[in-house]
Amino acid sequence: MVKRLFRSLPGPLPLRILLAIVIVLLILVALGFIFERAGDLLDNGGVIQ
């Protein structure tokens, strides 16, 4: 599946590698943000306000 997604990227191989790295980084940033917000449901630091 990952291979198929990689092959479906446009352009020559170097560009596809670059695109893949950018996409992976974007996914990681998005996951980090989601993990932070979801983590607040488990433990948000105990602040009272």
Next chain:
Amino acid sequence: MKILRGLGWTMIWSGVIILLFLGYQLVGTNVITARAQSVASEELEQTFEEAAEILELSGIDVPDTIEPGEMPDVPVLSPDITPVENQAFARLVIPKAEADDVVFEGVSRSTLKNGPGHMPWTALPGQPGNAVISGHRTTYGAPFFDLDLLEPGDEIRVQTALGWHVYEVRSSEIVSPTDVWVTDHRDGAWLTLTTCHPRWSAAQRLVVFAELVEGVNYPFVQSMDPTAPNVTDRPDSLPGEDF
């Protein structure tokens, strides 16, 4: 067949994402806090040294110990050494919960990643009034993981630039996250610790109330007029990040 395969891949990736999430919460956040605490310990030593210099320049003598009946020169922490947002300014030790953490000023999301945070609009630890400190229960080093073990009479120690302040637990309570009355001013000198309850849920708050029983300010607190006006005012909302 194609639908089943798609469903299979979706479940596999969902599982991977859930595992990554758990890994981040159980391990990643603890690594972040451990690093911050390590740096903060050094920062704290520097803060204490700077505070000692300020007190020395001010001609204020902070005694290491107080004899019974003796009144210290410094009733409250000097305003010159009031901590700024995200500054490490105290060490919190809870022997029964095996907690020993550097405390930071502020309770924003980013500050609490570093360790327990002091609510800026409340009294500072060791001062008359109600000093409120919040901390994570299960993630980011889980400084207050075992806060539920505390019982009346248990000891909590806080080290500030003035020295050690010893508190004794009086009570604990489960409240709603919006029960701001727990941060209200109290006569005497109190330390209020707040954290999430139950473990792995932010639905409620576990609050522990402790009263100052020993330290450089203790004789002063004992002699205070209980009708004295409040030290601080609570803002309607926290500056910066929301929760």
